[in-house]
Amino acid sequence: MEPSNILDAPQVPAVIDEAELIGLESTKTPVIQSEPAYELNPPLDTAEQQCLLLDGEGNLPPRQDEPDLSAPSRPNLRRDNSVPSLSPAPLHLPPPAPPAPSLGAAQPTDSLSLMQLRNLVNALPRVEPTPYSFVYEDASSFAEELEEWFSYKVEEQAMILKTLSSFTHEWGAFNGLGSINRSAYEEGGLDWAQASDEQRKEFINSLLAGIAQDDPSARLIKLEALLYILLGCWHETAGSPETDSTGDSKAPASPGTKTDFPPPIFIKSALQIRYIRKNTQTILSCGGLQPIVDSLTASCLRLCGVDVSSRPGSQGDKEAERREVWCTMTAVYAILEVGRVEEKENQDLSIRTQILQLNEPNLLMTLVDLIAKLRWDDSIALSLTKVSLLTWKTILVCFGGLPEVGKAKESFRDKSHDEADARGQPIITASPLDYHLFRQEISSKYPAYNPPPPLFPLEPENHSILPPVRNHPSKAAGNHIFGSGLGNMNGHNTSIFDQPVHIATPAPSPPPSPAGPGGKGGKKQNYQTNQLFPFLYPPLDEASNNLGGKGSTDLQDLLVGRKWEGSDIPASILEAAELFARRMRATRAMKQLWEERVHFMKYERGWSGADENADVEELCLEPKEGDVAKEPAPPGSTEERMRLVEDFYRKSLPNLQSMVIVLIKAILSHVTALVTQQATAPNGLQNGFQYQENQNGNAPGNPNANGVNGPNATVSTNEQIDGMRTQEINDKAVSGILILLLKWFKVSHILKFEYVTQLLVDSSYVPLILKLFQLQEIEKVVNFKCEQEELNFFQFCRAHSRIGIEEEKPTHEADPGSDSDDAAPPPIRMRREDGANSQSEQPTQPPIQQPPEVDELGFPTNELPKEPITNFSWRAFFTAINYLRIMQKVCKNKAHRNLMLVSYKSSQFLRKCLKVPQPELRLYTLKLFKNQVPYCGRKWRQTNMRVITAVYLHCRPELRDDWLAGSDVDAAVDDSIPLEQALRALTHWHNLKRYPEAMGAKSGILEDEQDFFRRELEKMDWGDEVGDETQMEQQGWDIHVEGW
Structure with missing residues (x-):
């Protein structure tokens, strides 16, 4: 369309719609001028994941020098300009638009080709908004x-x-x-x-x-x-x-x-x-x-x-x-x-x-x-x-x-496994437990198929080829009426023994539907063939022609006209088993937990003592097998840091519980202060503090940039400012201690990490943090910088130094051309000037800018600042992220603790953190949502679909990612408390075995507990009675011999 044909059209900003983005090549991606033009690396779409490439492309990614098939582009969109007012309607309508140029004779007009889909994906903006210049590090400057x-x-x-x-x-x-x-x-x-x-x-x-x-x-x-x-x-x-x-x-810094x-x-x-x-x-x-x-x-x-x-x-x-x-x-x-x-x-x-x-x-x-x-x-x-x-x-x-923690984890990683595929994308892995569940499902369906073995010798839960009997029937399973034929409505998850209608063999057609009272039957799927029935016959392959032990089946093949070629197991099942086995990864924590589980089970069954031959090994002067005289680890190395963590855990174990309780009390004091002052203080801030809207550092001449004593705020004393500031610093230190201990203990040994998480759970860490997020408006707290610049340490030192701070006072120099007449007062006006006086009395104030917010998917809900905000609370960001990370570590893969999140209705409090456009804060919030989604109802999922979508977009997936489907949630809920108790028992046994003195027990306490029954039998003189009975039997035998 020529510009000359639309001179009378309204002058509105030009935009680019999706239809024009279809043919744009990746090198001409439209860039919004208010944002920097970064190189976009969008994730693979469905077509690329399934390798559905065009002919002649092979496995290569799309080229950047392809011919331009796009329509003429329009001017770029500028966010810094507001939409102008519309001009009057044109007197003459513009001529109709010419038909759009065709994209090729062979191109279909009613669907998108793969190349157009790729260009469309490349054209979409993928850069996350970063309105805050916050970088998550171990500490500030x-x-x-x-x-x-x-x-x-x-x-x-x-x-x-x-x-x-x-x-x-x-x-x-x-x-x-x-x-x-x-x-x-x-x-x-x-x-x-x-x-x-x-x-x-x-x-x-x-x-x-x-x-x-x-x-x-x-x-x-x-x-x-x-x-x-x-x-x-x-x-x-x-x-x-x-x-x-x-x-x-100061010496200049060297390059790099x-x-x-x-x-x-x-x-x-x-x-x-x-x-x-x-x-x-x-x-x-x-x-x-x-x-x-x-x-x-x-x-x-x-x-x-x-x-x-x-x-x-x-x-x-x-x-x-x-x-x-x-x-x-x-x-x-x-x-x-x-x-x-x-x-x-x-x-x-x-x-x-x-x-x-x-x-x-x-x-x-x-x-x-x-x-x-x-x-x-x-x-x-x-x-x-x-x-x-x-x-x-x-x-x-x-x-x-945290960088040193990452180096330690990297040193323990198995270098034989690839972390990325041929395209450079991270490989989606599966844990051995997920593969164990997959093997059980496949074995129940195909009993004669033996998938690749797992990394750990996990015992199967069922040794029968029949589907497992439900050990945890749901409440709805027992609500059927006797003789009505109406059973559990979720019959596809139960065993065949729980079905009211039993089918002898897998029939290809459904059986007749029995009619219940009143001539009404149940749903159709209740009477269809149960898909949990196994294929009773073994899978046939090329070697199946010689099965049976009575010669070859060539004659039968000629008579029947059929010969088995290939396997009867679907190719998708074989591919899934191979993919699972190849992608299976066992973390160091899982290996440590499995090893301690094996030792604990042996100890419980009396196979071996906890400290078997420990007293002999201490006295042995011979070098142990594989023991090489090692030099002391160099300073700063991973070996030295791991040794320090081990020594600290051994020495601090008697005081760890008291330490955690005192740190949690510090959080409790903050929550208590917020509860008592919430009636008089808005936005979750303490009394005398109000959030100042215009404090993002973008408004010039802002005298109250720290948010204290704003135009509508009450006067705050230095004691109130200092109290709130001290509480923020205390929370920052407490969260820093906990996150570092959890990180290092997990790298050292998983049961050290589990012990600290148990202490946090027992100290009510989860409800306290949820209450803290409930009482605070996190999107406003991170913008509230509680500082009094003139009372800070360096400012105080300058005020009392030899130089002082008088030099910073603005000096008003006289103009060169001024004379003494300029000092005369202005003439007195006889009448007021319309409109001028009111404007002069009220200074022009910049427009109030709200703090930047985004929705659940990360899209901004208001105008983002043109430049990253530098005036924010670093402490609030750091503390909030640490609290979420600690809660994630406490609740990850723990059904009992995730049920606590659901029971406390944490979703409505955690949703506040999703409003803040900060990547780390949003990531750990979404991980907490992912943990509790399997235990939430259908209504909750329907109302939080945007949150679930954000979890899919930002959280790292797993190969068996069934957190949304919630398979066998009833069994997980019923097993949650026994699993928690078992983990606590294993942790206590581990501490007693390795650190008996720190646990307040003497060395060898586990052997004494193992000999409990022996001591009880000795108290009953059981050994003496056995000896007397043996002697009497021998004497009786001699008497019988003599009588014979």
Whole structure:
């Protein structure tokens, strides 16, 4: 259609419909200009999965240089322009459109060809919307993590200032000036940056020697001075440019090295951040880690009421003890953060190595013991938030984060199995349990067919060729009327013995339908041939002509005129069995669980003891078979990390339950606060906080970008802000601890992982998290950044530094051409200007932008921002994703726990997470939906079909993916509690066998339990009675012999 023919047409934005997308080649895919043009890699469609290719294509993917068969394309769609108002209707109608050019004489006009279907799929946008610039990692940036350690309390700010005064006193005394005042230090004559490395190390050694003395006041001053150095000497470095007066500038990063540049809000604190890392390395080079950790342990034990005999001055002032605990905790946290960042950026494991070489008990076990003490004594004045942060960062440094977990899992993967097919697509696999169920179904249908063996020697549930008898009949199965011929309406899932009408042999035609009372019969499928009947005759193949043992059947073949060629088993069954056997994968966790199951069954049946020959093996000096003298694992290797996880589990097993309970109590306190304040606070936020709509960072000049004290919000005090912020940080640390422990324990041994999940279930983790999601509007919480910028640590240091923050005040410079007359007041207007006054009094405010939302399938429900949002709550995203991941790990493949999700009606609470356009948050929410779909009713599935579709689109499928069909759900429900009990028994037996001391039992307890009946028989003198009866029988035999 020529443009000249439609000059009078309304000027509406041009769009591209599906009809025009049919012939577009992949190189001319229309790109919406508001989104970046990524290379699209759509999944395979049905035609490609079934290899239905055109002639001459073979197995090659579609070429990109094919001729263009498309119609002329229209201009691109621009999202940044609104639809203009329609112009008046044209006076003359445009001429009719010419017929569309044909796509080829041989092309059908009423259907799509395969090439057109491919072009259509390639043209569709497949890039997921990413309106948030959030990246899910182990932790946030160094500056943000360090800033979250410090609260907004006045007492903590005073302790930060006290570190400056203590350092001024000690630094002046070290330089021979006595007790100098602060003004002398502010002049810059004794700056830490101007001192030499020898002076710095000598001064640090003097401080480290001072923190080991018994005088509490002198020890506290030394600690505060040391902490001031660890915090980067903030008085002289905060707010300074990157290069100091000595010219000691930051070395440029080498190519390929990932550097953690501070966010833009920390640009003025870049020098302080660099000195924090540099001074930490200097202190550790002086051997300062062990004294600081010893001081932390001693001060925390004194606060817990434990007498430390090595320090007689421990009964000092409570305020001094509290300050000492804060100083030591802050120093250890700064060291841990520097160690984490150095390993992440520079692959430097020196700090991690020093932490692992600490004296026993190490730092991690000390923190676990402190958390366990909080369970039994609520009067301990330890901050759970700070102890949780220390524990989280210690686990992160010692064990490693999620990338290290992935490396460990990859090292245990079987390299002989392919992970991708010829097209590069991931191979869909099946577990040995799924293949076992498949073999049972095929064997019941074709008894003489023997499919390929499974990986594990699973015993068949039925040894008969007849279909299995239903052990768990449904309630509807017993509702039939006697003699009516109406049985279970789901008769295709039951055995033939449960059918009211029995068929002797598989008849090709259905039997006559018996009439019930009133002359009405049941449904037609109730009287058809039961498909569960097996084929009683063995399958015939080429060797079947010689069966029977009475010679060949050639004569019968000539008389009958038929000869068996090939197998009578359908080719689809053979192909399915081969495909299942080839795609079968056994994970390391499944192998470990199977091995423990075999050992447990042998122990129960008395075949072998749990610790058979354990006492002899310990005394044996001969090298064991296959035991090779190995060198110590290199630092940072998978072997070393696995050994650390094993040691931690063995030592912390007595305190794991207490640790989990205390961490769950932290979540409970958050839920309780939300419940009590929900009546006065909207959107699941605490009292005094309201969600501010326009806080996505896109509106210019937004003074309340953090969402606090918005135009319609009530005035919030610093205590309220600090309380909410502290709770968010505590939730972040708790979720980080749990997800790391679950990940590492599962890689180490599956029963360690199962033990922690059992503790979480017993501590009511599932209902607590569901209640938390119920009370919060997650799509608004992630946009609510609870921060008070002027109270943050680095901003506080700049405000009290030598430079200050006066330089940031805007200066209004006079215009060059202005004179003194410009200062005269404006003339007084005699009358009001229409429309001008109202506009001048009310400043123009940008349009309110709602937070981005998507529906269940991921399609946006409102306008997405043009650029990714940077002003959001990183903590809220991280915590919500961790909570969902933990719940997924707790409930995966556990019918009993998935039934808990259904009983708590979790779908209506989890649906909120699907509104947030964040891939990880949506993925784990969909996995939780997939777990509980088999146990939901038909009505629920009908109303949640969009959620089910999203599960199919985003969750990884399995070869036997029958989660939607829900095969034999009644049996799974009835077996859920026995399976849960069996798993708990196996876990308890495993812990008793490997860690008897940690479980509070003596070594050899399992052998004593195995000899229970022997001890009972000995109490009954059963052996003596047997001996007497044998002697009497022998004497009687002798008497009979003599009488004979």
